[in-house]
Amino acid sequence: MHFDVVIAGGGAVGSAAAYFLTADPGFRGSVAVLEPDPTYQRCATTLSAASIRHQFSTPENIRMSQFGTEFLRRFPEDLAVDGTRPDPAFVEGGYLFLATRAGLPVLRENHALQCSLGADIALLEPGDLATRYPWMRVDDLAGGTLGLSGEGWLDAYGLLQGLRRKAIAQGAVYLPHRVVSVDRAGRRVRSVGLDDGRGLGCGALVNAAGIGAPVLARLAGIDLPVQARKRSVFYLQCPQILPGCPMVIDPSGAYFRPEGQGFIAGIAPPPEQDPECHDFDVQHALFEGLLWPLLAARVPAFEALRCGRSWAGHYDMNLVDQNVILGPHPDLDNLYFANGFSGHGMQQAPAVGRALVELIVHGGFRTLDLERLGWRRILEGRPLIERNVV
Structure with missing residues (x-):
C-alpha cells in the first residue's frame, strides 16, 4: 500500500496537516494519518489547558x-461536514501576564513587539490591575499585559475532532497504528513499517508524533532534541466568583483561568523535579506544596479552593530553545518535522499544518515566513529562545 503523504500522529498538528493537505487545490494525492490512540485519551491536545x-x-x-485565532473564528463554517458545523467553543477571555519590578523590562519589551505585529494587548499599571480585578492582590506587582481580543481558551477535543472529521470527509485515511521502522534510501524515506507488520510506501513522511517524535526520528537516523515533560492540570472550585477573570499568568509561573463553574490551574515543576517522563500520574504534591500557596497569595479567595479533579499530559519540550522544529532535516528531503512545541502545539497547530502543506506541495512557505524555525538553527547552535513559556 502506498500513500503520497503519511502523517505520523493524529493530534491537532497531524490532523491540521491532513485537513490543509486535502483542502489544497494544488494537491491531488493520497493522505494517511497514523494515530495509535484513536480514542485520544492520552493525547497531548486533549489533555492540555486548551x-x-x-x-x-x-x-x-x-x-x-x-x-x-482567525482559524478558530472561521472554524464552524470552514470545517462544516454535511451541514454540521463543529464548535470549538472559543472564548476570547484574554491572557493576563503579571510582572514584578524585576520582570517589568521584559514585559514591556515583549509588549512592544506584540503590538508592532498587530496584537491587541494592553499594558496595565498596578492601579489599572487593582481597578479591573479587585479580587486580586497587586501590591507586589509592577504591571501586566492583557489580551483585549484574540486570546482565550477553547474545547481542545472539539477542535481536534472537527479537524479530523473534515480531513476524512476530504479523503484522508486514519489508521490506528504506530510507525516501528523507517526504510530510508539515501536522502529519502521510501516506506514505513507499522506495528501490525504491514508496510506503507510514502512520497513524504510527516513527524507529528508529539512525545513519540524522538523515537520516530531515530528510526530515520536523526537525533531530535525533544523530550517529554509531564504537566498536571487541576480543576478547582472556589466559593467566590471572580468577575472578568482571564487566563492569569503569575510571575511565579503559576496559571489559572475559568473553566465551567470553576477554574483550572497548573505550574511547571522546579527544574530539578522535572525529568523526562512518560507516565500520566498526577503530581498531587505539586499542587499542595507549591501551586495552592501561590494561588492563594495572588487571590485571597483561593484560600478556600477545593480540588475537584486533575489530570496529567505532556509537553514535547524542545531542549534547545522551546520553539517548534519545523520542516525537513538537511539530510532528508521528504521527512518533515513538526516537533518540540514545548506546550504550544494546540494553538499553533493550524499555522503549522498550513506551513507543512506549503513545504510539501509548494516547496516553501507562503502564508507565514517560518524559515527561522527550521533545523538550521538547531544544527548550527543558534537557539531562537522563547521567553514566554508557561
Missing part, C-alpha cells in the same frame, strides 16, 4: 497564534 495567546517573545510564535 488556550491560545499572542503574548510571546518570538515574532513567529505571535504570527502563528494570530493565524490560529
